Amino acid sequence: MPVVIPRRRIAAVITGLAIALVPPSLALTSAAGSPATTLPLPRVAVAPALAAAAPLTVSQAIASQTGQSATVRGYVVGQPTATSTVVRSGFPNDYALAVADSTSETSTSKMLYVQIPAAFRSAWGLQSNPSLMGRQIDVTGALSAYFSHPGMTSTSAFAFSGSATTTTTTSPTSTTTSPSPTGTTSPYDSTYYASAVGKTGSALHTELHRITSSGVTTLTYDQVWTALKDTDQDPNNTNNVIEVYSGRSIAKSDNGGGVDQWNREHVWAKSHGDFGTVNGPGTDVHHLRPEDVTVNSARGNLDFDLGGSAISQCTGCLGDADSFEPRNAVKGDVARMIFYMAVRWDGGDGFADLEPNNQVANASAPAIGKISVLRQWNLQDPPDAFEKRRNQVIFDTWQHNRNPFVDHPEWVTAIYGS
Ligand SMILES: [Ca+2]
Numbered sequence: 001m002p003v004v005i006p007r008r009r010i011a012a013v014i015t016g017l018a019i020a021l022v023p024p025s026l027a028l029t030s031a032a033g034s035p036a037t038t039l040p041l042p043r044v045a046v047a048p049a050l051a052a053a054a055p056l057t058v059s060q061a062i063a064s065q066t067g068q069s070a071t072v073r074g075y076v077v078g079q080p081t082a083t084s085t086v087v088r089s090g091f092p093n094d095y096a097l098a099v100a101d102s103t104s105e106t107s108t109s110k111m112l113y114v115q116i117p118a119a120f121r122s123a124w125g126l127q128s129n130p131s132l133m134g135r136q137i138d139v140t141g142a143l144s145a146y147f148s149h150p151g152m153t154s155t156s157a158f159a160f161s162g163s164a165t166t167t168t169t170t171s172p173t174s175t176t177t178s179p180s181p182t183g184t185t186s187p188y189d190s191t192y193y194a195s196a197v198g199k200t201g202s203a204l205h206t207e208l209h210r211i212t213s214s215g216v217t218t219l220t221y222d223q224v225w226t227a228l229k230d231t232d233q234d235p236n237n238t239n240n241v242i243e244v245y246s247g248r249s250i251a252k253s254d255n256g257g258g259v260d261q262w263n264r265e266h267v268w269a270k271s272h273g274d275f276g277t278v279n280g281p282g283t284d285v286h287h288l289r290p291e292d293v294t295v296n297s298a299r300g301n302l303d304f305d306l307g308g309s310a311i312s313q314c315t316g317c318l319g320d321a322d323s324f325e326p327r328n329a330v331k332g333d334v335a336r337m338i339f340y341m342a343v344r345w346d347g348g349d350g351f352a353d354l355e356p357n358n359q360v361a362n363a364s365a366p367a368i369g370k371i372s373v374l375r376q377w378n379l380q381d382p383p384d385a386f387e388k389r390r391n392q393v394i395f396d397t398w399q400h401n402r403n404p405f406v407d408h409p410e411w412v413t414a415i416y417g418s
């Protein structure tokens, strides 16, 4: 049963019900009525000084309902369905979020109601993503009333706090956080991707396989050590690498098999397709990342899914008997590595045809799950500077092929649906 927060006044109830009963397509005309491709993105109106500022708290956002664009940081506490009603379960749809400065907030007067435009609903609506409850997120949009309540409308960006997407969203040159159907642009569209641009479905899959398999330098498993010291270098300390799941910065030289050293994690677990570490999928550095030996062991060959209990030495990671959930800041990175492996490795070359599916406990099958969760992670954690640099370094220095989904995250949807 939804927990309904008590209403103070009959008038508010009437207003709220009137709003709640309007069909969403009418209530949200400004967002839903026009295709995402033609939506003027508020980020271009954000002044550089504001874009660089720290996010507002929810209480600050409630106090400054000026219509100005801003980024607000808060915890997801439910879905507003009327002016003074926020439900915490049994979510009716994906159209709105309530955020607050505390995960336990129950007073609607201390909540900001956030409109979710159509393009963001599959990734950020509570009916599709009830696990967002309690998560800290950054939202960018106009500070103006929604459901006749302090709110945010024309929301143009959603991201988990700390996933480093807020700043790229406000950059006039960045388009990577816009999930529009026509997608992003890459400097490689007229060259590397020329034969893929405009394709969808299996035609796009086939073309990306051809592109990512052409002109590739295959590394040995020993060369992977050296490559990772370059591709995963800590941007704040050139002597270190960043471990993918734990996020820990560790000396490049502290690699090996000892406790608390880092080793070579296969994000597409090498037992899923049994490709081992001979030159091929097992040495494809696009999905190999530095990780703490203990954490690497805890992930093992688990499929990816939400939930479980905390993983030691891996803040924000969860795991259970059949799945592993990485920290928020690398959820998208993990998804795009899996989708890269799926188009790069299609069989016919002595290795299995790797493809994601929607189950866990895949064991040695050439499959990794769950595709529904990986699609969401791709949308929720867009590529950041670290992931983009990594792709460029692999292309320039090591394998001379690119991960198409880092350049074009929307190609995940174009091939694998939503
Ligand atoms: Ca990321």
Ligand SMILES: [Ca+2]
Pocket (backbone or CB within 6 Å): 341, 342, 343, 344, 345, 346, 347, 353, 354, 355
């Ligand atoms: Ca494949």
